Amino acid sequence: MTSTIETRGLARTGSVTFPDGFIWGAATASYQIEGAAREDGRGPSIWDTFARTPGRVASGHTGDVACDHYHRFREDVGLMAGLGLAVYRFSTAWPRVVPDGSGPVNPRGLDFYDALVDELLGAGITPYVTLYHWDLPQTLEDRGGWANRDTAYRFADYAQAVHGRLGDRVTTWTTLNEPWVSAFLGYCSGVHAPGRTSPRDAFLAAHHLLLAHGLAAQVLTGELALTLNLAPVVTPAQALDPALELRPEDAEAVHRIDALLNRQFIDPALRGGYPAEVLEIVERHGGLGHIRDGDLEIIKQPVDLLGINYYNPCIVEAAPGESAHPAYPGSEGIRFASLDVPSTAMGWPIIPSGLSTLLVRLSRDYPEVGLIVTENGAAFEDAVVGDRVPDADRVAYLDGHLRAAHEAISAGADLRGYLVWSLLDNFEWAEGYHLRFGIVRVDYGTQRRLLKDSALWYRGVIQRNGI
Numbered sequence: 318m319t320s321t322i323e324t325r326g327l328a329r330t331g332s333v334t335f336p337d338g339f340i341w342g343a344a345t346a347s348y349q350i351e352g353a354a355r356e357d358g359r360g361p362s363i364w365d366t367f368a369r370t371p372g373r374v375a376s377g378h379t380g381d382v383a384c385d386h387y388h389r390f391r392e393d394v395g396l397m398a399g400l401g402l403a404v405y406r407f408s409t410a411w412p413r414v415v416p417d418g419s420g421p422v423n424p425r426g427l428d429f430y431d432a433l434v435d436e437l438l439g440a441g442i443t444p445y446v447t448l449y450h451w452d453l454p455q456t457l458e459d460r461g462g463w464a465n466r467d468t469a470y471r472f473a474d475y476a477q478a479v480h481g482r483l484g485d486r487v488t489t490w491t492t493l494n495e496p497w498v499s500a501f502l503g504y505c506s507g508v509h510a511p512g513r514t515s516p517r518d519a520f521l522a523a524h525h526l527l528l529a530h531g532l533a534a535q536v537l538t539g540e541l542a543l544t545l546n547l548a549p550v551v552t553p554a555q556a557l558d559p560a561l562e563l564r565p566e567d568a569e570a571v572h573r574i575d576a577l578l579n580r581q582f583i584d585p586a587l588r589g590g591y592p593a594e595v596l597e598i599v600e601r602h603g604g605l606g607h608i609r610d611g612d613l614e615i616i617k618q619p620v621d622l623l624g625i626n627y628y629n630p631c632i633v634e635a636a637p638g639e640s641a642h643p644a645y646p647g648s649e650g651i652r653f654a655s656l657d658v659p660s661t662a663m664g665w666p667i668i669p670s671g672l673s674t675l676l677v678r679l680s681r682d683y684p685e686v687g688l689i690v691t692e693n694g695a696a697f698e699d700a701v702v703g704d705r706v707p708d709a710d711r712v713a714y715l716d717g718h719l720r721a722a723h724e725a726i727s728a729g730a731d732l733r734g735y736l737v738w739s740l741l742d743n744f745e746w747a748e749g750y751h752l753r754f755g756i757v758r759v760d761y762g763t764q765r766r767l768l769k770d771s772a773l774w775y776r777g778v779i780q781r782n783g784i
């Protein structure tokens with residue numbers, strides 16, 4: 318397929334080839350696809366509770382059945398093999414492995430991941446395991462959740478249990494997926510489980526998640542990764558013209574949100590310290606007493622791979638008098654803006670150049686860590702036409718972002734691979750099943766899988782190692 322992507326007026330065409338050994342894959346997460354919510358000893362997670370709370374998830378959807386991957390994983394691995402994936406990134410469900418969050422390990426929960434790993438290896442696909450993709454055991458939430466320091470230690474125990482069973486075959490381990498989302502959507506804006514709205518609890522959660530990362534890293538062997546939802550922070554005008562000089566008040570707004578969204582997590586994990594702007598904001602939200610002596614030494618572990626989940630830039634500008642955004646305590650005087658550009662069904666602006674900007678910046682500022690895109694993709698309103706899903710808009714989105722990734726490599730970014738989000742349509746959190754991110758369509762009535770045009774296109778990209 319010849320592709321022409323209009324990106325901010327720039328036509329992007331022509332072929333690009335990725336470096337030899339570039340890693341191609343796809344990603345999913347346990348609660349979003351597994352289903353089997355009450356089987357084989359799995360305990361309840363905060364998402365089971367949240368989804369059952371009226372008004373929290375669109376149409377009252379839950380992850381009870383999801384894509385039934387728990388029973389269909391062999392078929393799904395077959396699809397992955399057919400696409401030529403080198404890597405499959407999935408998460409293990411803590412409440413399947415340790416149903417009460419702490420205490421006895423459930424061997425039947427581990428059996429499932431054991432069989433999945435064997436199936437993947439048998440198909441020549443390398444498993445990348447993420448230990449936490451948001452499904453905290455409900456019993457731990459009842460004891461304070463991530464706002465309780467003890468949860469970090471329980472996470473390390475759970476990590477050890479998973480590693481103990483799979484560590485002979487799994488060599489790439491990601492501790493956390495998007496801790497900013499867990500902390501600030503879960504505990505501050507409340508749009509994700511557990512649905513709390515306390516800025517103080519969100520900052521406690523953020524620190525305890527980082528502590529959990531550090532503690533777990535100490536029990537894992539192999540390649541260690543941490544996946545963050547990172548985004549370039551820009552003003553509306555700068556999103557269209559990156560060379561633009563900013564007014565001092567806009568520069569301050571950009572810097573502050575960059576600290577809260579990006580550096581709050583990267584700097585402790587890679588450098589062993591919080592940005593000064595973050596400490597000042599946390600100080601104003603209940604103090605720094607929860608950051609104990611020695612914590613930052615635990616948090617800073619040798620990370621091999623920084624996983625980047627990129628969907629769109631974060632667009633802000635100075636706006637005196639504006640109150641703080643519900644998910645960004647400390648963002649007073651800043652407006653979160655939108656841009657008049659095409660967007661996905663999530664309403665997220667499509668700006669592929671944000672990915673190259675981000676990757677180049679990360680390799681410049683943090684040269685000690687390798688980079689991998691652990692999520693990138695888009696929800697669109699797909700239509701089934703006969704036995705096809707002609708999702709040209711998703712193909713265009715992926716094409717544009719892969720070209721941006723390639724540009725970043727040419728500009729010196731140490732990008733090792735790209736994992737599309739997502740292999741399957743799945744439970745999109747508060748949006749339920751209404752929004753579809755998969756390159757494979759799932760008919761939730763029959764559980765039939767259908768390769769979308771984007772999957773066929775991606776197969777070609779993998780075969781050619783390029784576009």
Ligand code: IFM
Pocket residue numbers: 346349495626692738745746754
């Ligand atoms: O579906 C989510 C995923 O679980 C985490 N990153 C963003 C995706 C799209 O919203």
